[in-house]
Amino acid sequence: METMSWNQQIVKKNNKALVLQLMMEKEPISRADIAQVSGLHKATVSSLVNELLEEELIFESGPGESSGGRRPVILHFNKAAGYAIGIDIGVNYVLCVLTDLKGNILIEKNQSVNRTPYPFIMKIVQNMIQSLMDEMPHSRYGIVGIGVGVPGIVNKEGSILLAPNLGWTNIQLKKDLEELFHVPVIIENEANAGAVGEQQFGAGQDHQNIIYVSAGIGIGVGIILNKELYQGKNGFSGEMGHMIINLNGKPCSCGSRGCWEAYASENALLEMANQDSLESLIRLAEIRDEPALNIFDEIGKYLGYGINNIINTFNPDQVIIGNRLALAKEWIEQPIRTTIEKHTLTYHQSEMQLDFSKLEKYSTALGVTAFVVDSFIKEDSKTS
Numbered sequence: 001m002e003t004m005s006w007n008q009q010i011v012k013k014n015n016k017a018l019v020l021q022l023m024m025e026k027e028p029i030s031r032a033d034i035a036q037v038s039g040l041h042k043a044t045v046s047s048l049v050n051e052l053l054e055e056e057l058i059f060e061s062g063p064g065e066s067s068g069g070r071r072p073v074i075l076h077f078n079k080a081a082g083y084a085i086g087i088d089i090g091v092n093y094v095l096c097v098l099t100d101l102k103g104n105i106l107i108e109k110n111q112s113v114n115r116t117p118y119p120f121i122m123k124i125v126q127n128m129i130q131s132l133m134d135e136m137p138h139s140r141y142g143i144v145g146i147g148v149g150v151p152g153i154v155n156k157e158g159s160i161l162l163a164p165n166l167g168w169t170n171i172q173l174k175k176d177l178e179e180l181f182h183v184p185v186i187i188e189n190e191a192n193a194g195a196v197g198e199q200q201f202g203a204g205q206d207h208q209n210i211i212y213v214s215a216g217i218g219i220g221v222g223i224i225l226n227k228e229l230y231q232g233k234n235g236f237s238g239e240m241g242h243m244i245i246n247l248n249g250k251p252c253s254c255g256s257r258g259c260w261e262a263y264a265s266e267n268a269l270l271e272m273a274n275q276d277s278l279e280s281l282i283r284l285a286e287i288r289d290e291p292a293l294n295i296f297d298e299i300g301k302y303l304g305y306g307i308n309n310i311i312n313t314f315n316p317d318q319v320i321i322g323n324r325l326a327l328a329k330e331w332i333e334q335p336i337r338t339t340i341e342k343h344t345l346t347y348h349q350s351e352m353q354l355d356f357s358k359l360e361k362y363s364t365a366l367g368v369t370a371f372v373v374d375s376f377i378k379e380d381s382k383t384s
């Protein structure tokens with residue numbers, strides 16, 4: 001093989017990632033169509049496709065060999081070439097999934113937790129990953145990476161600077177997992193990951209500007225603008241759970257007062273209800289228990305006030321409500337909609353869609369696997 005300059009190698013790597021990305025999105029697809037959509041030369045596509053075939057990242061099928069010996073022309077992305085692990089660390093649960101390279105869940109592990117010291121959660125996460133690895137099917141690349149969503153402030157290097165509802169500061173989860181499992185690890189804020197999960201696989205697939213409201217024990221927001229996750233300068237965007245909606249209001253886990261999440265989160269709900277779980281409150285609402293219905297109505301209104309502020313600020317196409325409180329959709333949807341109708345600027349309401357998460361509890365876990373696969377395709381696209 002002729003030697004390439006560094007620049008040529010970069011171009012080739014990028015082209016290869018582009019071809020693989022296209023195959024993932026548009027398969028089944030022919031070589032000619034890849035050339036047309038990507039704008040690359042047919043000869044370039046052909047040589048990249050040959051490498052990808054050798055690497056088993058794609059495979060061929062089609063009409064089969066004709067009498068003239070023509071090669072089958074249809075190409076498929078090999079979603080089983082490897083697997084990704086996605087983990088969602090909540091304040092009261094840990095969820096872990098194994099997916100193929102197209103985000104289909106093969107195996108999941110789920111555990112409720114009632115305390116969150118880092119060593120305790122780390123042990124649960126480690127055991128879950130290990131058992132997924134033991135149970136997963138054989139594949140060429142095995143685990144291509146692990147993604148973790150956490151309810152906290154994560155910098156672009158993957159350090160968890162602060163997760164107030166977990167009681168964590170300066171946690172090096174990425175480093176710890178990489179040392180244990182020797183695969184690339186990506187840590188993301190759970191709301192950012194949830195937004196990407198819904199955009200790629202769920203309720204947000206047809207929209208450009210999406211605000212994902214992750215309403216769990218705390219509230220976080222993931223912002224997608226022009227189809228891209230908006231992360232801010234350091235990756236800290238979307239901490240709207242701490243926008244102040246009540247001067248001198250209730251104290252919040254962040255140390256301030258009057259934050260939105262002190263009024264509209266699962267935590268706020270449990271405080272008001274004097275119940276030990278969202279599930280038990282839902283059971284009461286199902287039998288039309290008046291106090292339970294009133295509490296959901298109140299929480300819905302408070303969610304609506306915050307969402308009003310968000311819609312007036314971003315003029316999004318879509319707001320998606322996800323995480324634990326989406327389980328109570330039946331009782332919180334109407335008060336949310338009524339609050340928005342009453343308060344949000346009319347211009348901003350037109351053509352704005354309010355939806356609930358389609359992936360339900362999987363938004364964050366699937367979102368982090370999307371990051372993992374994306375990075376595998378870009379970085380990996382095997383140097384040869």
Ligand SMILES: [Zn+2]
Nearest residue numbers: 242252254259
């Ligand atoms: Zn706060």
